Amino acid sequence: MSAEPSKPYHHGELRQALINATEQILTERGLEGFSMREAARRAGVSAAAPAHHFGDTRGLLTAVATAGFLELQAALREANTQGGDRTARIQAQARAYIRFGVAHPARFDLMWRCEALNRADPAYLSASVGAFSLLHEVITGVAVSAEQLCDVAKPGIDVRAVAAWSLVHGFTTLARQGNFDPEMPGLMDGVMATLTV
Amino acid sequence: MSAEPSKPYHHGELRQALINATEQILTERGLEGFSMREAARRAGVSAAAPAHHFGDTRGLLTAVATAGFLELQAALREANTQGGDRTARIQAQARAYIRFGVAHPARFDLMWRCEALNRADPAYLSASVGAFSLLHEVITGVAVSAEQLCDVAKPGIDVRAVAAWSLVHGFTTLARQGNFDPEMPGLMDGVMATLTV
DNA sequence: AGTTAAATCTTTACACTGTTAACATGTCAG
DNA sequence: CTGACATGTTAACAGTGTAAAGATTTAACT
Numbered sequence: 001m002s003a004e005p006s007k008p009y010h011h012g013e014l015r016q017a018l019i020n021a022t023e024q025i026l027t028e029r030g031l032e033g034f035s036m037r038e039a040a041r042r043a044g045v046s047a048a049a050p051a052h053h054f055g056d057t058r059g060l061l062t063a064v065a066t067a068g069f070l071e072l073q074a075a076l077r078e079a080n081t082q083g084g085d086r087t088a089r090i091q092a093q094a095r096a097y098i099r100f101g102v103a104h105p106a107r108f109d110l111m112w113r114c115e116a117l118n119r120a121d122p123a124y125l126s127a128s129v130g131a132f133s134l135l136h137e138v139i140t141g142v143a144v145s146a147e148q149l150c151d152v153a154k155p156g157i158d159v160r161a162v163a164a165w166s167l168v169h170g171f172t173t174l175a176r177q178g179n180f181d182p183e184m185p186g187l188m189d190g191v192m193a194t195l196t197v
Numbered sequence: 198m199s200a201e202p203s204k205p206y207h208h209g210e211l212r213q214a215l216i217n218a219t220e221q222i223l224t225e226r227g228l229e230g231f232s233m234r235e236a237a238r239r240a241g242v243s244a245a246a247p248a249h250h251f252g253d254t255r256g257l258l259t260a261v262a263t264a265g266f267l268e269l270q271a272a273l274r275e276a277n278t279q280g281g282d283r284t285a286r287i288q289a290q291a292r293a294y295i296r297f298g299v300a301h302p303a304r305f306d307l308m309w310r311c312e313a314l315n316r317a318d319p320a321y322l323s324a325s326v327g328a329f330s331l332l333h334e335v336i337t338g339v340a341v342s343a344e345q346l347c348d349v350a351k352p353g354i355d356v357r358a359v360a361a362w363s364l365v366h367g368f369t370t371l372a373r374q375g376n377f378d379p380e381m382p383g384l385m386d387g388v389m390a391t392l393t394v
Numbered sequence: 395a396g397t398t399a400a401a402t403c404t405t406t407a408c409a410c411t412g413t414t415a416a417c418a419t420g421t422c423a424g
Numbered sequence: 425c426t427g428a429c430a431t432g433t434t435a436a437c438a439g440t441g442t443a444a445a446g447a448t449t450t451a452a453c454t
Contacts, residue, residue: 056441132376
């Protein structure tokens with residue numbers, strides 16, 4: 001009897017369910033509206049369950065941030081395939097970066113909220129470095145490894161890439177916080193024009 | 198008897214004491230380590246006392262962020278008085294901006310943590326717009342008013358100022374989070390060189 | 395197959411948080 | 425002097441993260 005599954009003791013895919021729930025909370029309420037217990041609630045599970053998969057809150061948020069960087073990577077890669085010369089590809093990536101940050105404010109915010117994350121996590125590190133590497137590569141022609149970005153004093157990181165990254169990241173961050181409207185006619189184009197690489 | 202003051206019922210300068218305590222916590226433990234109760238504890242006062250002065254946590258943090266913007270304004274103004282031509286003054290301000298953010302990571306972080314602040318607060322608004330206005334003025338020759346920055350769609354904000362702001366803010370933010378070392382030889386100079394205004 | 399180890403989830407508990415309500419104390423203007 | 429008000433206090437509440445101990449399922453090994 002009782003043909004209904006009626007919630008088995010084991011969830012089965014709790015890890016992914018918690019990540020999904022967290023992303024849902026982020027888009028609905030932002031990062032300040034997130035809590036471990038709320039994520040557990042949405043996944044239909046007790047408050048202590050997430051600990052088995054992520055250790056603590058930091059672990060879950062790091063996993064979500066990692067997923068965000070992979071998504072950003074995909075967007076940058078897609079921009080790269082749009083063709084055009086080097087300058088066109090650089091600008092396309094820059095626009096994709098900005099578009100991502102503006103479209104997913106809370107997720108983008110989390111990705112850089114280093115105090116709330118475990119930056120030593122290998123997956124996070126690789127995903128975040130990989131995103132910057134795409135920009136670095138289209139500008140300099142060579143990719144950048146994780147070691148180069150971790151041991152920051154080491155040479156190998158191109159100054160032009162850091163400048164471009166700073167410009168794009170700053171524009172995205174400031175726009176995301178409502179300091180100006182990124183869609184204001186001519187604004188983004190004008191800012192892009194200063195991308196002298 | 199009891200010549201000792203032995204803590205009078207009224208603190209006297211609780212408002213400022215709470216702001217000081219918060220800034221102390223920020224430098225010691227960062228924003229994640231802050232709590233209203235901890236600030237009250239350091240000010241030697243009960244947990245409910247701050248509410249009379251700031252309403253809620255958001256109110257206290259907004260006051261601290263406002264103070265931060267005033268400090269930033271002073272740094273930018275000081276950079277402006279160092280003499281030199283227009284380009285020199287622009288670069289001096291940019292360096293002062295970066296120096297401030299790197300020297301006071303948690304405070305700088307808070308200043309832009311808009312979800313944790315009350316952005317409608319007039320003092321905060323005026324202090325933050327005032328800081329940008331200094332950069333805007335040295336670049337374009339005219340200051341920018343609060344209305345112009347609030348009604349973002351309105352013209353009046355110079356694209357060159359937004360680009361410079363984005364570059365400097367992005368560099369500061371990324372460096373602050375440990376993505377690279379701002380003191381790496383040649384890095385900051387190279388990034389500054391792209392400040393083509 | 396049967397038994398044991400490991401993984402996954404629950405319940406319970408604890409210390410901490412922000413905020414409110416009700417009350418106490420000091421200040422000050424009329 | 426006497427309210428009215430600003431500024432404190434205590435007590436309470438709901439919500440949080442996470443740790444400990446027990447329950448249940450899966451998996452692995454003989």
